[in-house]
Amino acid sequence: MSRTTLDTAALAHDLRLAVMRFSRRLRNQRVDQSVTLTHLAALSTLKRHGAMSPGELAGHERVQPPSMTRVVVALEGMGLVTRSPHPTDGRQVVIDLTPAAEALLTAEARAREAWLTGMLERLSVEERAVLYEAAVIMDKLASG
Template identity: 85%
Template sequence: MGRTTLDTAALAHELRLAVMRFSRRLRNQRVDTSVTLTHLAALSTLKRHGPMSPGELAGHERVQPPSMTRVVVALEAAGLVTRTPHPTDGRQVIIGLTSAAEEMLAAEAQAREAWLAGRLQELTAEERAVLREAAGIMDKLASG
C-alpha cells in the first residue's frame, strides 16, 4: 500500500470517529426527551419532505412498514401527527405534522444550534474559518 492510500485510510478512520462523536453530542442537545430519536427522525422527515403515507415514511427512514406503523401510532397518540385519507387510494392514509410537532422541531433545532454556536465561540477565528470550509467539503462528501 502506498503512503497516499495509508494517509487516506487513516483520515477516513479519524473523520468517521470524529463525526460520530460530534453527531452524538449534537443529538444529546435535546429539549423534549419524551420523544425518542426514532420518533424525532420520522418527524424531521415529514418536516423536510411533507405529508406522506406510512409506507413512504418507512422508505425514507429505511425501516419496515410494521415498525413505522408503531412509530406513527405513538406520534399520533402524542398529538404530533395527523392521519388524513389518501386522495386517490382509500386503503391508505397520509401522515402530516401537527402544529405541536412543528413547534417542537423548531425548539429542538434552536437548542442544537444554540449549543453549537456556544461551542464555536470557544474556537479561534482561524479554527472557525477551517470549519466553515470543512462544512462545504463534508456536504460534497455527503452528496456524492
Template identity: 85%
Template sequence: MSRTTLDTAALAHDLRLAVMRFSRRLRNQRVDSSVTLTHLAALSTLKHHGPMSPGELAAHERVQPPSMTRVVVALEGMSLVTRRPHPTDGRQVIIDLTPAADDLLAAEARAREAWLSGRLQELTAEERTVLREAAAIMDKLASG
C-alpha cells in the first residue's frame, strides 16, 4: 500500500472519529430533553421541506412508515405538529409544524450555536481560520 493511501486512510479514520465526537457534543446541547433527537430530526425535516404526508416524512428520514406514525403521534401529543386533510387524497393527511415547534427548533439552534460560539472563542484566530476553511472542505465532501 502506498504512503498516500496510508495517509488518506489514517486521515479518514481520524476525521470520522473527530466528527462523531463533535456531533455527539453538539447534539448534547439540548433545550428540551423530553423531545428526542428523532423528534427533532422529523421537525427539522418539516421545517426545511414544508408540510408533507407521514409517508413522505418517513422517506425523508429513512425510517419505516409505522415508526414515523409513532413519531407523528408523539409530536402531535406535544402540540408540535398538526394534521390536516390531504388536498387530493382523502385517505392521507398532511403534517405541519405548529408555532411551538418553530419556537423549539429556534431555541435548540440557539443553544447549540451559543455552546459552539463559546468553544470557538477559546481558540486562536489562526485556529478559527483553519476551521472556517475546514468547514468549506467538509461541505464539499458532504455534497459529493
C-alpha cells in the first residue's frame, strides 16, 4: 500500500503487529532464563521507584497482592531482593534490590542493547534514519 492511500486503521493494525513482534524478539534477548519476565518487571519497578512495600509493588505492576507476594518470595529466594521492616508500620515490610539484582538488570539491558545494535547495523543509513524518526514519533504516541 502506498503512503498516499494508507489509511489510519490499516496503519494502526500493521504498527500494532510489528510492535508486538519486535517487543517479543527484544524480550527474548535474555541473560538469565531462570528469571521470568514477571520477575524482571518487578525488579525494574524497584529500580525505577526505589524500595517499597509488596502492596505498593503490586499496585505498580497492576497485579493482586497475593500474586506479588509469590513473586517477592521467589526473588528473595534467588537473592535478588531483601525484606526489611517498614520504618513507620510494623505490620509491613519494605522490599529492595540487592547488588545481584542491580547487576542482573544491567546485564539484561546490555544484552538487549547489543542485540538491537547488531540488528540496526544490518540496515542502511537511510533505514536507520527512518527508524530514528519513528522512535521520536512512537515516543510521542506513548506520551499520550
